Amino acid sequence: MATLGSWIKPHPTGIYVEPGDFWIDPSQPVHTALVTHGHADHARSGHNHVMATPETLAIMETRYGEYPQSTPVAHGEVVRIGEVDCAFVPAGHVLGSAQIVLEHAGERVVVSGDYKRRGDPTCAPFEPVPCDIFITEATFGLPVFKHPDTEGEVHRALEALTANPDRCVLIGAYALGKAQRVIAHLRALGHDERIYIHGALERLCSLYQDLGVDLGELVLATGKKKDDLRGRIILCPPGALNDRWSRRLPDPITAMASGWMRIRQRARQRNVELPLIISDHADWDELTTTIEEVAPKEVWVTHGREDALLHWCMTRQIKARALSLVGREDEDE
Amino acid sequence: MKAFAELLERLVYTRSRNAKLKLIADYLRATPDPDRGWALATLTEELDFKSVKPGLIKALVEGRVDPVLFRMSRNYVGDMAETVSLIWEPPPGVDPEHEDLRLADVVERLQGLSRTDAPGVMTAYLDLLTPTERFALIKLATGALRIGVSARLAKTAFAQAFDVDLDDVEEVWHGIDAPYPALFAWGEGSQPRPTQDDVPVFRPFMLAHPLEDGRVDPEDYAAEWKWDGVRVQLVHVAGQTKLFSRTGDDVTAAFPDVAEAFREPGALDGELMVRGDVQGGEAGGAASFNALQQRLGRKTVSKKMLAEAPAFVRAYDILFDGPEDLRALPWTERRARLEAFARRLPEDRFDLSQTVEAEDFDHLAGIREGARSAAIEGLMLKRKDSAYVPGRKTGLWYKWKRDPLLADCVVMYAQRGSGRRSSYFSDYTFGCWTGPEDDPERRLLPVGKAYSGITDEELKQLDKFVRANTIDRFGPVREVEKSLVLEIAFDSIHASRRHKSGIAMRFPRINRIRTDKPAEEADEIVTLEKMIS
Secondary structure, three states: OOOOOOOEEEEOOEEEEHHHOEEEOOOOOOOEEEOOOOOOOOOOOOOOEEEEOHHHHHHHHHHHOOOOEEEEOOOOOEEEEOOEEEEEEEOOOOOOOEEEEEEEOOEEEEEOOOOOOOOOOOOOOOOOOOOOEEEEEEOOOOOOOOOOOHHHHHHHHHHHHHHOOOOOEEEEOOOOOHHHHHHHHHHHOOOOOOEEEOHHHHHHHHHHHHOOOOOOOEEEOOOOOHHHHOOOEEEEOHHHOOOHHHHHOOOOEEEEEOHHHHOHHHHHHOOOOEEEOOOOOOOHHHHHHHHHHHOOOEEEEEEEOHHHHHHHHHHOOOEEEEOOOOOOOOOOO | OHHHHHHHHHHHOOOOHHHHHHHHHHHHHHOOOOHHHHHHHHHOOOOOOOOOOHHHHHHHHHHHOOHHHHHHHHHHHOOHHHHHHHHOOOOOOOOOOOOOOOHHHHHHHHHOOOOOOHHHHHHHHHHHOOHHHHHHHHHHHHOOOOOOOOHHHHHHHHHHHHOOOHHHHHHHHOOOOOOOHHHHHHHOOOOOOOOOOOOOOOOOOEOOEEOOOOOOOOOOEEEEEEEOOEEEEEEEEOOEEEEEOOOOOEOHHHOHHHHHHOOOOEEEEEEEEEEOOOOOOOOOOEOOHHHHHOOOOOOOOOHHHHHHOOEEEEEEEEEEEOOEEOOOOOHHHHHHHHHHHHOOOOOOOEEEOOEEOOOOHHHHHHHHHHOOOOOEEEEEEEEOOOOOOOEOOOOOEEEEEOOOEEEEEEEEEEEEEOHHHEOOEEEEEEEEEOOOOOOOOOOEEEEEEEOOOOOHHHHHHHHHHHHHOEEEEEOOEEEEOOOOEEEEEEOEEEEOOOOOOOEEEEOOEEEEEEOOOOHHHOOEHHHHHOOOO
């Protein structure tokens, strides 16, 4: 009997699926790429043919322009590429994000991409698919990472705002996914005020709204008077938090929405005064319960803190290996 | 406990010194005795619980969580208290809205604990408390705060809270014990300043500015060698002797030989060094800092160590002669009093730092250049008419260090840092070549380890390099591709039998990242050997 999954070839630059002659999330330009979601370390420019969910394709085209050939694959659809049946199943990470389910030679392999299990008003929830091999991320693969309830974190930002009417709350959030999710959660908690955004968030926020995600009234923060911004929530990419740009704001309370904020010293490193533990990645409990749920024969770990997850699998008699894919950033920053 | 945990939490996230001072001062004013006293003792790291040590906390957490997962988490987080506070799993049914505990009750409970009771009591606390309180409890119980608050900052906050002079706080500090009722009573004006006639107390040191490009006239400034040891203050009063470090820490226990020999009532400022193999100095003189390092940071010292590396003090200045405070006198008068005082001390443990005579500044510069002893760091320049003033006052004292030595070294291993640098690979072991480039047998041998001298941006750059170029892992240590050159600056270099390369650097730090230089062109060990002074 052939080794399980011998038709899947992990390379440092991505996962190559031999019987279909295509790559998943390659970091180099290739002929055919299946892309799990729109973050830059998974979705690159320069491929000849891209297959992804319609939302992911829209995000990639907003960022990189048109690809020579692109095929949208909707949820529920199965496409056959070479000798492989492929399906895109929601991963709950960001809008359009998908796990890629591959079937060949009687084996089912799930490539999770990045995923999370908790509620996100901007995208479809993760659906567990039982499989033979589960290829998972491990961004927060250590038991110290337990993300608290998201509403509670968003609520803390609103409390800080109420307690400091003369200041503003400046939230650093990743431009794709995190920013829109934080806004959607704020709206869900009844914050109907104008929310100000940094210019770098504008295109993706409009795209989300075009794709039917309601974010309420958003206004560009650049060029606004200090007094107009007092008592307001402003979102910017993490890099702009301590940048020249933020010096023009009225005494900002520096917040950051990220799973890393769980670690105090990490928050200190980023000069963050109000750490908001909000992540688009699975925490330790989500990673481990998901593995239990999809009950794979083998777990392959693409990137992150893989040592601990490998150890956990081992203690549960699940075969596991690290793929050490290159170019995957410690996203969520 | 809640208010104290909240204070620590907010201090962690506060960067500005003034904001930190305000947080602590507000807390000290708003909190009743004795809780605020215990909090101040925690911030100044004065508490020590005999039966609660980091080892106990580690054993407890390893009983709850897979030890391998705990170790990986600890390496990643870089702080034990934080790791335990996050990873600890209370048993089901524990009420998170527990009633607040009094800080004083917790401290008193921990103080009275026997080794047998400690595990049970600590477990009960860890189960009961919230993660934030757990963090505070472990910091309180085991010391090593690492939240960006020094003892000095905490004392400054006390001075601000009650509008008293910081130097006064430093002076009374060693005569009082936690939870400091007399200190707070003085602060609030209900009692006079605590006196210290019969206890040895610390007085703040006079410090120097670097001379940099300035010039001084030897007419106005006395010059003396700056010795490479540990600055100490010796105080003897009412039959008791204490040694204080520059930060005001009591280091008496590490140097009992010196403490026992100092039996003259008074207070001296001097450099503590050990005798040993002299490199380029007079026989029986001061050994390099390397030899002293073996004795630093010890709570007790063995007889063997006392015999092999006997300590002595080279006196710089005198603060008190008996009960008489000499600090207001000019340097020339204090120097005369010091010389008379020193004659009454045992010669094997005490000598005077000799002054260096020079005709003019250029002559002095020449003398400084010619200094070869490893025990000399450079020159000190002291204004002859200046009083002994606490802290760094412009124009009074200058330090004029020898220029650092430089070497190009290759990064070999890296380890994660702690505190503010936790989870970054910030400690680097670097090496030099055993032979010239055409030697096929040549290899790199480690010559030192450094973690300072770089900006946060450079830290990120180096961290990225380590992550992308790891070739092997040994627990928390990563071995990296031998491709990156660092320019290392160091004060001096010594022969060392403890190191495979045979050399050891004094105070190595990263001067520059030399991405422009191929690893093959880094320095050879012979080049470094030539720098041994």
